[in-house]
Amino acid sequence: MAERRKFRREGEERRRQDLIEATLDCVAENGIEGATVRAIALRAGVTAGLIRHYFPAKEDLLQAAYATIVERMTAQALASLDGTGKTPAARLGAFVAANLTAPIVDARVFSLWAGFIGRAHADPALSAVHRDGYIGFRDRLEHLIAETFASAGRTADAGRLRRHAIAVNAIIDGLWIEGCMAGDLFETGELAAIGIASVERVLGIDMGGENA
Amino acid sequence: MAERRKFRREGEERRRQDLIEATLDCVAENGIEGATVRAIALRAGVTAGLIRHYFPAKEDLLQAAYATIVERMTAQALASLDGTGKTPAARLGAFVAANLTAPIVDARVFSLWAGFIGRAHADPALSAVHRDGYIGFRDRLEHLIAETFASAGRTADAGRLRRHAIAVNAIIDGLWIEGCMAGDLFETGELAAIGIASVERVLGIDMGGENA
DNA sequence: GGGCTTGTTATGCAAGCGTATAAATACGGC
DNA sequence: GCCGTATTTATACGCTTGCATAACAAGCCC
Structure with a gap:
């Protein structure tokens, strides 16, 4: 019940790059309006909250x-x-x-x-x-x-x-x-x-x- | 108290054109994401619901x-x-x-x-x-x-x-x-x-x- | 291997979105 | 002058959004 998701700590630069890449994928596929925080996080394989840890705002x-x-x-x-x-x-x-x-x-x-x-x-x-x-x-x-x-x-x-x-x-x-x-x-x-x-x-x- | 807003009935084509013009204004000013139903209606001087009376969907x-x-x-x-x-x-x-x-x-x-x-x-x-x-x-x-x-x-x-x-x-x-x-x-x-x-x-x- | 730091998840919130629906009102036909 | 109709308003609903916060755990230091 309510098993918390496992995760790995990635290097800062690596994570930033992953998030950027996920963003580009989202924009390319569904336009800029398809690049929501949640969609980006999903594609990057992390949860939405993490984005704010690397970027002050979307x-x-x-x-x-x-x-x-x-x-x-x-x-x-x-x-x-x-x-x-x-x-x-x-x-x-x-x-x-x-x-x-x-x-x-x-x-x-x-x-x-x-x-x-x-x-x-x-x-x-x-x-x-x-x-x-x-x-x-x-x-x-x-x-x-x-x-x-x-x-x-x-x-x-x-x-x-x-x-x-x-x-x-x-x-x-x-x-x-x-x-x-x-x-x-x-x-x-x-x-x-x-x-x-x-x-x-x-x-x-x-x-x-x-x-x- | 709770005075309902006055309004005029405009010809169908005229209203459609007004709504289109308002849409263009919104897009030009704030990008396509700035063209929300409410913003368009505000600029056209009508309430949001009316849009759906002239266009099935946004x-x-x-x-x-x-x-x-x-x-x-x-x-x-x-x-x-x-x-x-x-x-x-x-x-x-x-x-x-x-x-x-x-x-x-x-x-x-x-x-x-x-x-x-x-x-x-x-x-x-x-x-x-x-x-x-x-x-x-x-x-x-x-x-x-x-x-x-x-x-x-x-x-x-x-x-x-x-x-x-x-x-x-x-x-x-x-x-x-x-x-x-x-x-x-x-x-x-x-x-x-x-x-x-x-x-x-x-x-x-x-x-x-x-x-x- | 126990404690600390901090990367990460989980949850929640307020705002705004598009859409649906019912009530109200303007206005042409009579 | 009143009625009927269709335009317009008003209100609400369900959903998604970006952002905030607290709980948690991974991995380094000693």
Whole structure:
């Protein structure tokens, strides 16, 4: 009668990570409103009360979860740059392609993104997390474009470089959303091909695409 | 003591529209989770119970509200095509510019879009409304591009035309999002200029932009 | 191996949610 | 001017939510 549940004491960082992962699962499956304290706890295999032991309030958990997903996406994108010995143009091309292929183009990731974005307007902290991610991404893009131009012997003033980064960022974002929301409307690799071709034309460079 | 509240009987369509408008206000201000039955009723100036007299369930109201906003955005975009006597290229340019300027680039509209998108994954009906809007928009774009090509004496097979529409749609979407979320990072008209220049380069046409 | 710390569970609470239902009232037809 | 009807209000119910608190036990220290 009334047997108390057994449990293990996990390391602090491990538990925090588990809770964040459970939160992401919940948001991805049922939207942000599906991420209730009880649902998260159930998925993490703990009881609801424990959450408050690691996060002062639910909002803090959501924030941490969003920061995690932003960070993860960024890392995956940057990983595509790891190949050494490539030309700057090839690196830029790989970067664009990576952002338009699985696992970055993924319904689950989009579900997370959308869920958090919807909440960002009401929550300045989430909004800040997002803006940091956006600016970081665009800066990285601008850097890649600058390198590509330099290696091609082309010059571009700061303003032009900035506008190029904005445009390329828009192409990636727009195609990413299209792919995530309506992946079934595109063939494998089609979005990446369109993205590369578009970026080539916008920047007036050759990244080895087939100019689809 | 216990004075019952006075009220007026409004026409059915008028009440429905008021409730939808109130719903949009709530979603825009506090996200979709801020759109509770009571909050909506308060803003519409009625009591909560009335909502169920016009909509079987809250979900039906949300659906109607989303359909309304999608329809409204589409109408605004199409209105930019109304000018007669323009060349197809100029019409396409006007269309792109309109989608990258107020009132379409607007934090409130984006807030609505994001709120509903976040819920779309959990609600197939909302998802269907969105997809219809997306495909309709892309088709319109493809049509404009085809006209522009035709008037320039260029030919393009169906596949190429489709890919062009996908790319231009991505540019518009991506820049739209950037503008809505971080409008303060851009000067007035900058996004429209970048959009037009990018579309010109991607399509290889001249729409009268300054090729920023 | 006994005691202490603290990670963890269990239980409870007040508030808010969507929905149901009955009473009241505005207003067109006569 | 009254009646009937359908719009609108009022009230309540059952459920879920986030959060608080007290009891408990796991694992480290000595």
